[in-house]
Amino acid sequence: MGIRQKCIIFAPYFNYFDDNMVTTGDIDLMRKAMALAQKGEGSVNPNPLVGALVVRDGKVIAEGYHARFGDLHAERNAFKDADRRGADCKGATMYVTLEPCCHHGHQPPCTDAIIERQIARVVVGLRDPNPLVAGKGIEKLVNAGIEVEIAESLEKELRYQNRVFLKYITTGLPWVVMKYAMTLDGKICTRRGDSKWVSCEESRLRVHYLRRELTGILCGIGTVLADNPTLTTRIPKYPAARNPIRIVADRQARLPLESHLVRTAKEIPTIVVYAHGADLRKLAQLNAAGVRTWCCNSPQDLLARAGKEKIDGILLEGGGTLNEAFLRDGLVDEVYAFIAPKLIGGMDAKTPVEGLGLAKMAQAMKLHDVQVERIGEDLLVRGLVKKDS
Numbered sequence: 001m002g003i004r005q006k007c008i009i010f011a012p013y014f015n016y017f018d019d020n021m022v023t024t025g026d027i028d029l030m031r032k033a034m035a036l037a038q039k040g041e042g043s044v045n046p047n048p049l050v051g052a053l054v055v056r057d058g059k060v061i062a063e064g065y066h067a068r069f070g071d072l073h074a075e076r077n078a079f080k081d082a083d084r085r086g087a088d089c090k091g092a093t094m095y096v097t098l099e100p101c102c103h104h105g106h107q108p109p110c111t112d113a114i115i116e117r118q119i120a121r122v123v124v125g126l127r128d129p130n131p132l133v134a135g136k137g138i139e140k141l142v143n144a145g146i147e148v149e150i151a152e153s154l155e156k157e158l159r160y161q162n163r164v165f166l167k168y169i170t171t172g173l174p175w176v177v178m179k180y181a182m183t184l185d186g187k188i189c190t191r192r193g194d195s196k197w198v199s200c201e202e203s204r205l206r207v208h209y210l211r212r213e214l215t216g217i218l219c220g221i222g223t224v225l226a227d228n229p230t231l232t233t234r235i236p237k238y239p240a241a242r243n244p245i246r247i248v249a250d251r252q253a254r255l256p257l258e259s260h261l262v263r264t265a266k267e268i269p270t271i272v273v274y275a276h277g278a279d280l281r282k283l284a285q286l287n288a289a290g291v292r293t294w295c296c297n298s299p300q301d302l303l304a305r306a307g308k309e310k311i312d313g314i315l316l317e318g319g320g321t322l323n324e325a326f327l328r329d330g331l332v333d334e335v336y337a338f339i340a341p342k343l344i345g346g347m348d349a350k351t352p353v354e355g356l357g358l359a360k361m362a363q364a365m366k367l368h369d370v371q372v373e374r375i376g377e378d379l380l381v382r383g384l385v386k387k388d389s
Contacts, residue, residue: 022151026095026123029053029060030151033095033125034161036065036074042212042242043068046312048128048165050074052096054082054089054119061087075100075110079117090118097158099128102137111140121147126158130169160369164214167333168312173303175313176331177214178323179207180352181338181378188320191346193226202376203338207317208235210336214313216306217244220322221254230260231317232268243268245311249302249322251275253282257289266290273302299329320354327353327365332385335367339379 036051044066052074054062062085064077072080075096082089100110100122114122122141127150128134138148151158159166164175181199182188189195197204211217211233219231233241246268248255253274255262261270271292274283283293296302306314316326326332337352358364367383374380 022123022149022153025058026149027151027153029055029095030097030123030125030154032060033063033074033097034154034158036063037097037161040066040068045069045215046165046168046310048098048162048169050096050098052078052094054078054087054092054094056092061085061092062089070106073101073107073110076107076113079113082117091120093121093123094119095123095125097125098162099124099126099133099135100137100141101128101130101133102140103132105132109137109140111137111144114141114146115144119146121149123149123151125151125154126162129166163333164313168307172307174216174306174311175214175333176303176316176326177210177313177334177336178316178326178332179210179336179338180317180323181340182352183340183342183344185343185345186351187344187346187349188352189350190344191348193350195227198342199338199340200376200378203340203378203380205235206338206375206380207336208233208241210315211244212238212241214244214315216247216311216314218247218249218302218314218316218318218322220318221248221250221252222321223317223319224248224250224255224259224261228260230264244315245269245271247271247273247302247306247314249273249318251278253278253286253293255286255291257285262286262289262291273305299326299331303331320350320352324353324355327385328355330387334384335382337381338375339381341377 033051033053037049040049047066047069049066050073051065052063053060062078062082064074064081066074079089094114100114102109102111124138128137141148167173167175180188181203183198188198212235217231231246232243235241246261248261250272251274253272255272271294272286273294273296275297276295286293294305296305316323366386368386370381370383372379372381
């Protein structure tokens with residue numbers, strides 16, 4: 001038997017510490033469930049990523065994950081797999097990365113299925129903060145005589161895996177990832193605006209995986225006017241990968257009608273975010289071309305509107321001005337910085353964050369949980385933005 005860890009046992013209406021423990025074997029199995037959950041990336045938003053295993057005597061007899069929004073949840077997919085294999089789940093242990101739901105949504109409660117299948121023990125990775133669940137799923141299982149334990153030691157990893165969902169379900173706002181590629185001397189383009197290509201092919205492919213993962217992508221009108229991008233997802237391995245909802249911060253509604261974004265707006269959702277005073281005639285032309293228009297006078301207004309439209313995550317692919325605005329207002333949650341081993345110089349060459357800038361180094365915004373990895377010729381530095389407590 002492996003090293004045992006303290007865990008929380010749930011009883012009706014309160015939590016308490018008990019002698020029951022989660023073993024290293026339990027943790028290993030929960031990590032397998034997490035790997036299953038990741039398979040739903042880019043398909044389940046705004047639902048969470050969830051994986052589930054059914055285990056008897058240390059052997060996995062069934063598995064499942066939430067594969068697509070509106071389809072079966074992980075637990076019911078695991079039971080479907082058990083039926084396919086002819087496996088009896090009575091008396092087995094279920095490992096599920098998120099607290100089982102106990103309410104009717106697009107699918108019936110997973111707690112009902114767990115009880116009906118006579119699962120004896122459930123190891124939960126993370127409590128679900130959704131007000132419709134929030135401990136009530138665990139309570140329902142305990143009231144049915146099922147032993148429930150929490151894999152506390154994996155909380156940080158599980159929270160990161162579902163960081164988009166956790167922010168969205170608790171605040172109604174999307175998770176914002178600021179992505180940029182720069183040279184070793186901190187430039188995102190040359191003095192003449194040439195940016196093709198700062199980063200290597202492998203880095204650019206990684207960005208397309210980010211586009212698949214997040215529901216929305218946001219850039220400024222300056223970027224569109226300079227590059228005429230399509231802002232789509234292009235992954236050879238996944239030719240049918242979801243495209244993000246394309247959002248352009250365009251206060252004066254200057255988006256050209258002949259741009260790639262407008263010409264494809266009827267196939268790929270496209271939104272222009274304008275401010276009061278924009279040309280109403282131009283807005284009508286954009287609407288006729290299939291472009292939706294939102295009136296938002298600040299980045300905060302934009303995120304609030306996006307949240308109401310069930311956009312749970314946004315990839316910020318803007319230039320230095322847009323990046324600075326979101327950073328200044330404390331709206332960036334995570335940063336992906338691709339650094340190419342190139343030097344181009346130039347005091348007029350743009351940088352990832354423009355604006356006036358901070359006066360003192362002590363005021364610098366810091367990242368935590370920083371990870372550095374090699375991607376082709378480049379380095380990727382990513383981390384979470386520290387928020388004021």
